[in-house]
Amino acid sequence: MSSSSFHSFETQAVHAGMDYIQGSVCLPIFQSSIYKLKGDEDSSEIQYIRSNNTPTQLSVSRKIAALERGEVALVTSSGMAAISNALLTFLCNGSHLLAQSNLYVGTQNLIIKKFPELGIESDSIVLDSPEDWHQKIRKETKVIYVETVTNPTLEIGDLKSVVSFAKEHNLISIIDNTFATPINFNPLSLGFDLVIHSASKYLNGHLDLVAGCVVGTQKMIGPILERLNYTGSCLDPHACFLLSRGMETLALRVHQQNQNAMRVATFLEAHAQVERVIYPGLISHPQHSRAKALFRGYGGILCLELAGDIQQTKRFLDSLQIPLMAPSLGGVRTLITQPAATSHSKTISSKRKELGISDKLIRISIGIESPEDLITDLSESLDKLSGK
Numbered sequence: 001m002s003s004s005s006f007h008s009f010e011t012q013a014v015h016a017g018m019d020y021i022q023g024s025v026c027l028p029i030f031q032s033s034i035y036k037l038k039g040d041e042d043s044s045e046i047q048y049i050r051s052n053n054t055p056t057q058l059s060v061s062r063k064i065a066a067l068e069r070g071e072v073a074l075v076t077s078s079g080m081a082a083i084s085n086a087l088l089t090f091l092c093n094g095s096h097l098l099a100q101s102n103l104y105v106g107t108q109n110l111i112i113k114k115f116p117e118l119g120i121e122s123d124s125i126v127l128d129s130p131e132d133w134h135q136k137i138r139k140e141t142k143v144i145y146v147e148t149v150t151n152p153t154l155e156i157g158d159l160k161s162v163v164s165f166a167k168e169h170n171l172i173s174i175i176d177n178t179f180a181t182p183i184n185f186n187p188l189s190l191g192f193d194l195v196i197h198s199a200s201k202y203l204n205g206h207l208d209l210v211a212g213c214v215v216g217t218q219k220m221i222g223p224i225l226e227r228l229n230y231t232g233s234c235l236d237p238h239a240c241f242l243l244s245r246g247m248e249t250l251a252l253r254v255h256q257q258n259q260n261a262m263r264v265a266t267f268l269e270a271h272a273q274v275e276r277v278i279y280p281g282l283i284s285h286p287q288h289s290r291a292k293a294l295f296r297g298y299g300g301i302l303c304l305e306l307a308g309d310i311q312q313t314k315r316f317l318d319s320l321q322i323p324l325m326a327p328s329l330g331g332v333r334t335l336i337t338q339p340a341a342t343s344h345s346k347t348i349s350s351k352r353k354e355l356g357i358s359d360k361l362i363r364i365s366i367g368i369e370s371p372e373d374l375i376t377d378l379s380e381s382l383d384k385l386s387g388k
């Protein structure tokens with residue numbers, strides 16, 4: 001089915017990209033690494049798994065492109081493979097990058113620790129402050145790189161201004177849309193050049209694979225595909241099958257996660273044992289009106305801080321029954337972490353403070369369980385703290 005036949009996310013999540021080859025209603029895993037030549041192709045048309053052009057890879061790529069409202073998509077062996085290959089396609093020795101100050105730690109370390117070894121310089125920018133970007137841009141600046149929603153503090157930058165700034169200065173604008181998912185937000189429709197996902201998270205949704213993707217126009221994706229062929233960052237056909245199957249329920253899952261997270265956030269915000277809740281759907285969120293204007297849903301991630309000390313936080317985490325303590329997100333099951341002890345454990349504490357990550361901060365990635373059960377579990381664990 002062509003991705004233009006139906007426009008709703010629910011239908012596209014199921015049907016887009018599928019060829020129903022030989023009548024197969026599920027995506028076949030074409031495990032063949034190489035394909036028979038027809039005799040008239042040039043070398044660029046040879047089908048090989050590393051070239052990311054075999055039927056299972058192409059099918060899942062078409063599904064992602066349809067959902068992200070892009071011309072084409074490319075699947076990669078991880079989210080970091082998507083990020084590093086995309087950035088290194090447009091940056092080289094001597095070029096400069098503007099990158100949001102509080103990016104996912106892996107991306108941040110790549111840019112700050114590894115890019116200087118290649119002669120690529122960067123400046124971190126505050127996403128709410130266009131004056132800051134104007135001060136930091138140089139004639140060598142080629143790319144501006146941001147995330148839709150930051151991790152773990154869930155800030156939402158001035159994304160419209162990022163797009164117009166990029167266009168004004170001829171920069172390539174790249175956005176990591178992992179947290180929002182294409183169900184809640186399509187950055188290409190706002191004018192971004194490239195969208196990236198860690199497909200290990202919401203797109204797959206079952207916490208059983210690592211994958212990534214980049215979406216954009218044929219013109220932008222072509223050179224990334226060429227680089228991917230050299231770096232060998234392709235996605236295995238079996239992982240493509242799992243990703244495609246996971247994506248069939250993406251819309252259902254994300255709708256449920258949006259609703260669950262809103263209910264849980266509202267419950268927590270009203271609880272006496274809770275000092276602070278961060279969730280873009282709450283009016284108390286500093287960029288709530290921006291989130292409302294940009295997104296179709298507020299997502300499945302929320303953060304909280306309890307009123308008590310760090311020991312209370314630990315007791316709370318230990319007594320929860322449903323959320324599993326694990327440092328990932330976007331899956332069907334609720335996961336909970338303390339970023340200061342996991343993703344940001346290697347960040348020095350003054351920097352953590354600057355980023356708004358206190359030792360007590362808890363991040364919850366809400367799953368698709370019943371919101372009543374989640375709230376009961378949270379409520380019972382909070383009650384235990386006050387000796388109820």
Ligand code: PLP
Binds near residue numbers: 147176179210
């Ligand atoms: N982008 C974001 C926002 C992430 O949270 C992560 C991983 O947690 C990545 C990218 C990297 O993705 P992967 O683990 O699939 O390489």
